[in-house]
Amino acid sequence: MEKGQISRTSLLSKLDDRSVHNWMRAKIATIPKFAVQAGYDTDGDPIYVGRVNRNGETFPAKVIPRKRRAYASWAGEEHVINDVELLSGHYYAWMPSIGGIIPPHAVRLGRTSEGEPLYVGRCVWRGSLTPGKIQPSHGCLYFPFGGAELRTEQYEVLVQPETWVASSGHEIVAGSVLAGKDADGDDIYVGRAYHGNNLLPAKVIPRKGCAFISYGGQEHIKHEYEVLAGNGYKWWVTDSKNCLPVGSVICGRTAEGVPLYVGRGYWGGSLTPGKVYRSHSCLYIPFEGEEVLYEQAPITQETSHNSARLEHHVALHFFINFSI
Template sequence: MTDYVWISTNVYGGLPGGAVLGGHDSDQDPIYVGRAYHNGEMLPAKVVPNKQQAYVAWGGQEISKHDFEVLTGDHFSWVPASGGEVPPFALRVGQTADGEALFVGRGYFQGSLTPGKVHPSHQCLYIPYGGEEHRLEAYEVLVQPEVWVSSSSGRGIVPGTVVGGHDCDGSQIFVGRAYHEGDMLPAKVIPSKGCAYVPYGGGEVVKHDYELLAGYGYGWVHDSHGNVPGNAVLAGRTSDGEPLFIGRAHHHGSLTPGKIHQSHHCLYIPFGGEEVRLDHYEVLVKA
């Protein structure tokens, strides 16, 4: 899932709504995430609206750009990394002239928190600052935390897959979703059993085709009786369009994820061949 857009603008244009904050200048002016072309390369950029400036790091220099794009959207996180590494689901922003992927990173430098380009083959982050291109070994990388990975892709349990709980025998359970009878349903995925399960029509239904939720910036909060907070993760819908959210609860020694069905005022979990109704639960939220 992607929920972001690059908006074309220039140094005299207004900052678009939903612009992604990247950090701050040494005088505390906010810096936003952008990108711009330079010498045949699409490069991450720092956009400083209060100064009507945007800059990229290239060839040892901090280069001013008049025209650029600003990243807009929600549900981003910054994940620590170093040495040119990027975590799973890092946001690819551009590429070098010879096709190497570049990612958005940020690092602290002389009182600023400045975004720039993670250049994996150079094993570092480069930031534009004070007229120069500065190399940083440790940094944070911008990631889009909500990604659904198909089980048929062969990727299996990738780094960052969201843990949902554990079965009564101690097996780890991951958060997933699957189609059944026209509904997209939250699912419990148990790799040791090679399948997923959804609650439907009073039963626990086995699914061999499903998606796993992967990413960063998630948490669990307590709720009950079909209620969910505003930042709850939307996982699917019923065939008539009602949204379904991801919940989990303790049951017979397990901590099992399932579907929060608001009009039914409860959480349903798949367990022991049945669809089990629970009034009190935790909700998966975007932190």
């Protein structure tokens, strides 16, 4: 390994040992930056999205800083809580739903003790817009209000749809999805850019002021591109051919309309994203002027190129497919 390069193991642990949701432990009176607002109380006080863990279960919390209080509900009652985590991040939205229906990209809050996933929701109730938990099998939203745990079958679901933000130069888009590190340690983000009529996955390196795509056996530099932004993404290791897990993120399309996915691989001292064709069983990455083709292989397989161990990742939307 050359001086200054990061080992594969330490690089992966630094990048992947992170919460896909930015739940921050905070004092109720001190709201973290970019805290997600859920609504307002009957007197107009802002309410923020929070959560609390109790006996192995995770419950939503309505956090009201002006009252220096947070509330959660279970067993039919509303409870005042002091130890709470707040959700912080960008590009969240609320989508109307009913009867336990969960839309795509819904924010998973946690699971019940029986393993059923729970989602963040909110509803209008007696002059307030208040958050709670959606339990799909019960067909409703549960929320704390007036000392009780109430329920409604009409509600909104907190979602974070895939968000692509136009960018260029050295700009770092808020909430950019980190893909890896270049050989010199520069951060690489998930992006995409046009090359002719092809919309191709790109590695975006703000410190270098550009993005890189691979096409026709070569690496190409792009100065205008889009960056994937938001929370809720996870890299999933796959070691079998033609295996793209359900929920894999489509990053672009060929001129003929073939969907392209984003993957990443450890190569030449970097952890670099590239494009994945479902039918090709490989990953193409832009690297040092060339388009490098990686045959899909088990993560333990050794290759002759720089003695690098292959690792093929596919970006998954964590909200849909995995537990928190």
